[in-house]
Amino acid sequence: MMATTHVFAALVVVAPVAYAHPELGTALAAGAILGGLAPDLDLVLEHRRSFHFPISGLAVAVPAVMIAAVSPSSLAVGVGAFVVAAWLHAVSDAIGGGPEMDPWNDRSERAVYDHVRDRWIRPRRWIRYDGAPEDAAVAVALAIPTLIVFDGWTRTLVAAGIAASLVYALLRRRLVAWTPDWLE
Template sequence: MMLPTHAVIGLAIAAPLVVLRPEIAPVALAGALVGSILPDLDLYAGHRRTLHYPTGFALVALPAVGLAVAVSTTVTVGIAAIVAGAAVHCRLDRYGGGLELRPWEGTSDRAVYDHVRGRWRRPKRWIRYDGAAEDLLLLVSLGVPLLVALDDPFRIVVAVALAVGVVYAGLRRRLATLAPVVFGYTPDRLERHVPERYRS
């Protein structure tokens, strides 16, 4: 799934609070946005393993959300939203494609690493790959209502996510061909930070 889709899903998780609890909605929206992006900061350092904890984040999210409901402070709501956003991100990565450079070929059996079970979880490929038509459809179907429901600055975030997602989806297959060429010029001292799939 594209990072813009993850970001919009994070905002969609917290969006009902705009109506139900408007006083805590901004903190929840910001937290869910951060949490939904956070796991992908491992893109160049063990992607979908280093910061992806599909079981761990889910186990922490349940009591964190419970505490935020019982004691709604800026801190409890923010932490609960961050952990919930990260948990949903990590769980959803299993429903996409694998980690290969061309995930539409379906050659990888690695979707996300489950630290609790100590093994890689297989991709389900409900969304065939990041930038696939169904990924873009999910982004647009969640993003357009959020443009109406949210105020700035979250509305701006959604608009940027939609724009980036549309462009990325249009270029996705070309980027797979371009990546090995571009990363082929990486200096030797930085090469260890380039994922293996970009070098092949």
């Protein structure tokens, strides 16, 4: 799924906490946004493996949330949101498609790497590929509650993210033709 879908999902998870504790909203939003994006930095390494921890990430997320709950400083809350968002990203990659640019002609059976069992998890394709119509629909559905809960720069970013997601989804199938072979 799209980077924006990952980010909106992370913001939805932290939104109830931000609603109850508005003073922590900035830390929660920053942690969720960065954590939702961070795993895909492994594009330059081994994508969906180096920075994706769908199983073991939970072992880091649980204590990070407990620490943030016990001592809710901005730093602890931001780190907690980051770790949860990064774990959620890795898990949700399993319900999407493979990382391939062209899923119509070139399907991969590698959704995300399970470091615990040392094997690839296969794509469930509930969202068939990034930028699919259902991906755009999920992104918008997730973004709406975050537009209500958050304000300021977070709301602006989410609105920009919705627009970018819709444009990407509209152009997605054409992008394959425009992408040079060496990039795929």
